[in-house]
Amino acid sequence: MRNLFMKVNYDGTHYDGFQTQPKGNTIQDQLEKAIHHLTGEGLKITASGRTDAGVHAYGQPFNFLTSSRIPIERWCLALNTRLPQDIVVTEACEVPLSFHSRRGAKRKTYRYLINGNRFPDPFQRRWQYHHPVALNIPAMEQGLAHVIGTHDFTSFASRRSTKTSHVRTIFETHMEVDRSMCRPGSSDQGVIHTYITGSGFLQHMVRIIMGTLINVGEGKCQADDVAHILAACDRAAAGPTAIAKGLALWNVEYGETEK
Amino acid sequence: MRNLFMKVNYDGTHYDGFQTQPKGNTIQDQLEKAIHHLTGEGLKITASGRTDAGVHAYGQPFNFLTSSRIPIERWCLALNTRLPQDIVVTEACEVPLSFHSRRGAKRKTYRYLINGNRFPDPFQRRWQYHHPVALNIPAMEQGLAHVIGTHDFTSFASRRSTKTSHVRTIFETHMEVDRSMCRPGSSDQGVIHTYITGSGFLQHMVRIIMGTLINVGEGKCQADDVAHILAACDRAAAGPTAIAKGLALWNVEYGETEK
The missing domain is CATH 3.30.70.660 (Pseudouridine synthase I, catalytic domain, C-terminal subdomain)
Structure with missing residues (x-):
């Protein structure tokens, strides 16, 4: 297992906030869908915190555990080609398994x-x-x-x-x-x-x-x-x-x- | 008759360019529709020049002849409330009848x-x-x-x-x-x-x-x-x-x- 840490910019105009919610179209949903499309894993990501519906972000940090072996330098582009244009992953690196985006902020x-x-x-x-x-x-x-x-x-x-x-x-x-x-x-x-x-x-x-x-x-x-x-x-x-x-x-x- | 000169900012993303064309949704169409809604006049405006589909503008000048007596300081707000959010009139003044936005540029x-x-x-x-x-x-x-x-x-x-x-x-x-x-x-x-x-x-x-x-x-x-x-x-x-x-x-x- 690897713990991957990333940063994402998003124009929140058309989303129901960051965090997954019933019947919502959220940034988290879009990111998890893109990761699933890329690796086949149905995993959950953890962000530094949620943002409300309509709120934007520059460099919102998130992390997740993956068994994928895709080299770290390929992740941003691979996810961005699978994401809508108003969500852009800008950084990716591997972090210790203990790292947690919310608790570590x-x-x-x-x-x-x-x-x-x-x-x-x-x-x-x-x-x-x-x-x-x-x-x-x-x-x-x-x-x-x-x-x-x-x-x-x-x-x-x-x-x-x-x-x-x-x-x-x-x-x-x-x-x-x-x-x-x-x-x-x-x-x-x-x-x-x-x-x-x-x-x-x-x-x-x-x-x-x-x-x-x-x-x-x-x-x-x-x-x-x-x-x-x-x-x-x-x-x-x-x-x-x-x-x-x-x-x-x-x-x-x-x-x-x-x- | 008065000759009114204005400047307009527009995000051209969703328009077929500035100038009216058959079956097009243009900036000119939107401006003329807003003027018609305000004054009842079915007039034609003249801009400094056309812009292509998808091209934007900061301060595109245009002018038109009107018989409306609406005071000049009310025009920007009156038009903006009648325009889509991606088109904003920012200046309005009265100019000599001989002034022409394209020829004078x-x-x-x-x-x-x-x-x-x-x-x-x-x-x-x-x-x-x-x-x-x-x-x-x-x-x-x-x-x-x-x-x-x-x-x-x-x-x-x-x-x-x-x-x-x-x-x-x-x-x-x-x-x-x-x-x-x-x-x-x-x-x-x-x-x-x-x-x-x-x-x-x-x-x-x-x-x-x-x-x-x-x-x-x-x-x-x-x-x-x-x-x-x-x-x-x-x-x-x-x-x-x-x-x-x-x-x-x-x-x-x-x-x-x-x-």
Whole structure:
């Protein structure tokens, strides 16, 4: 048996999320189907975590045990020819049998894109939340800083969360504005990129943080309210769940010894 | 009567090009339908030029005469709510009745994208030609320089061209490589952006120039062969017509007095 570790990019627009579910068309289903087509094995893959319906990923890690002897350098191309065009495997390597994509993940980064320009971008619209109303970006950055550290994130978790603990650690956050597609002389705000890196994330956590930050940006609440919302440990205190399409899993890091 | 000038961005993936044609679903059809829905007028628009099926545009200019009194600042949003999501009007202004989008155009720039990374990008695949085999980019740049100037471009025009003269002027060209999506330590070449600015372009001209440059990049011919191909005035001398999806109309400039 070999334990193979891979990374996959996917445009999640047309999928019911990463993880297999009844009657769903998921990224996991497509990957397992491609592996079955290639090796004949009806195996299950393990990813670093699930992503919601409509959420995208750059380099989502996954691994699986296989008895196939196909050389490691052939796997990416062999799987990509068997996958739909919106799912692309970009890396493959062999790892120790003990390696586990979810349990071994040390840091995960998500990216959320808000297009603050007056008009949507027809090319990037599938992964940008279009918000043409002016946002107070410095206030959003100040609000975002409040989530850094170890906190109980109950206010920023789906009510359907079944986790016994809602304590998570956010290591760092970063916002930047790309103004390259702004029309000269316009009131276009640019595309706001928000990166959030943490030990792990609860269901809808990044999307609820973003929905709350958008409230801050619109002036519906203040940057420092984010601290009060966090302390409340009550989903009702936070803002709405921002639309899935703006979100992408951006990076997952493992410890040196694991891989 | 008012003469309205607008700019439109479109993802051409699902369209039969810009210009109305029998049984076609074109960008022009969609724009005229949206205008008809808004004003009740069954008018014809004039663009700076046509684009082929599958070709995209950033800021394609067009104009039309209307008797509508809708204030100019309302037009973009009013049309966008009536257009499919892959077509977005971004600018609108009133121009002198004599202004003509095609006749007034002084300089047009096209962009062609080649993704030279090992694997396609699922997010950008609709507007990138994926060419994972190593390309000699300096040779391509050297070849590209030969098209600058005023030449008979018969070698780089579709055999179906009905123009009486194939003489056009290329003012400038530019290539740059975006390595931001390259995987560290990989043989990824990055995404090659090629910009070509000219007085006007013949049918398939940019795509045949690009197909020829790809031949140069693959070592099938030399950079200086581009000069001989140009001199031959024979479509058979040039390379293949590069795939439409890599091409986008990037910018159109008018004289100061026109607009």
